[in-house]
Amino acid sequence: MAEVLVVVEASPNGVKKVTLEMLTLARSLGLGDVAAVVLGGEGAAAGVVDKLGEYGAAKVYAAESADLTDYLVAPKATVLANLIKQVSPAAVLLPSSQEGKEIAGRVAVKLDNGLLTDVVAVESDGTATQVVFAGSTIVKSKVTKGLPIVTVRPNSLTPAASPVTPVVEAVAVAVEKRDLLAQVVERKVEAKGARPELAEASIVVSGGRGVGSADNFKLVEELADLLGGAVGASRAAVDSGFYPHQFQVGQTGKTVSPQLYVALGISGAIQHRAGMQTSKTIVAVNKDAEAPIFELADFGVVGDLFKVVPQAAEEIRKRK
């Protein structure tokens, strides 16, 4: 029986939630056994096999080599394309992260195969759902040449465990010279504390221009920490230097789809909505009663965030 391949995304803290979501999605397709693919450095698979098994990966293909981490994207794409040729899977799922999409793009070219990105749902016949144009349009698409290669947006479904003991199979890493052109010289970690990752968080608290300064973002961080959420920012806040770019939510930033999105001092421009419109519950604090963010907020407080937010923080502490 054919397999459904799931390309694992992990961080130094283990597999990312999107990987568990993809394993859950892969199982629901009913197209075959679920096999996870680890593309990493020496020993990368050992630390994640248990978790992958817990979420139903019957097999783990382990491609491990320094070439995969010391050079950007291209070696991973070569290994994955070779694996696809070897095992002829029914479908391949990758995370819809920058790297996931880049690997998928190269594999599609190598195999002259279609690909679909930023997918939020997949059906057994390969039909994929995408939400486009700032969340305004729902598209159903299909790969019409080759097998479905699909990148899946984080937080598109709830991961469900289904424990098995995976068989680990080593995959030879045979890369070509043309894959080793872009060398990763250094990896720098920029601290975000113990907060969950923005794209994966189930609660996101974002600040906009209304927050006023980098220093004031402490208010946003405090509320996020009390709720156990991640911090986000509007582009105006990022451009004004209040918060780093990797936390930008919106069309040219991250797309988030948490259970709860809290917008503080954000007007709700269409490009910001593009990144948060599919959140389950939206709450906004804005002093302008006419701010467009209220058009999509399930609950809105019209008022000064410098009064509302500290008071809310105090109230949460009281209730804890």
Place this chain on the structure above:
Amino acid sequence: MKIVVLVKQVPDSGADRNLRSDDNTVDRASANNVINEMDEYAIEEALRLKEAHGGEVVVLTVGPDRATESIRKALSMGPDSAVHVVDDALHGSCAVATSKVLAAAIAQQNADLVICGAESTDGRVQVLPHMIAERLGIAALTGARKLTVDGSSLTIERQTDEGYEVVSAATPALVSVWDTINDPRYPSFKGIMAAKKKPLQTLSLSDLGVAAAEVGFEGATSAVVEHSKRPPRQAGNKVDAGDDGGVKLVEYLASEKFV
């Protein structure tokens, strides 16, 4: 240094955008079409490199006739010339096919460096740069927030979720940029006048040796089956903060079990 900048024309992301009901492609006729925002940063980066190291900047667009407006606008910022690949057979092309056409056009240029945006706002987000590099067999330094050039050696800072990566390669190479890399200049009046006279070469698929059957609907590797408008979100309860806005907020969060 010869630099090719990839510029795509897209429907303005600040306005309503639609897919056509007849063939499911992006409705470009009714839209306000503009330069893909990220590509302005690519143009700026190319111009700065030319100013620092000398050389030539060529704009390259694959797109319909009306993309000419965006090409002239791009030229008004300062590039030397442009290439526009336009062919009726291109309508309906998928990303895989578009990458083939762009790669073929780049190959004719003998460039040291290709600079493009990290993503386009109308869809194929972040796939084309690596697709093109894969076809050309050149290095791809993607997602740059900073680019340094030292002779034939290139180094970028690549934004990641955890922080950033420092990645280097030698030319020829492709670099894709985020909007954090620079502040694009506005075209000057002189620039706008000069742009009208700059060389703009128009190429068809046959000029590039790409068969019509490899692109468009015929050569597409994926297809939109159906599309619909998502129902807009309904506004919920909006309250005045008064003296206890924070308490009201937490009461709501508690009622929804977030606290």
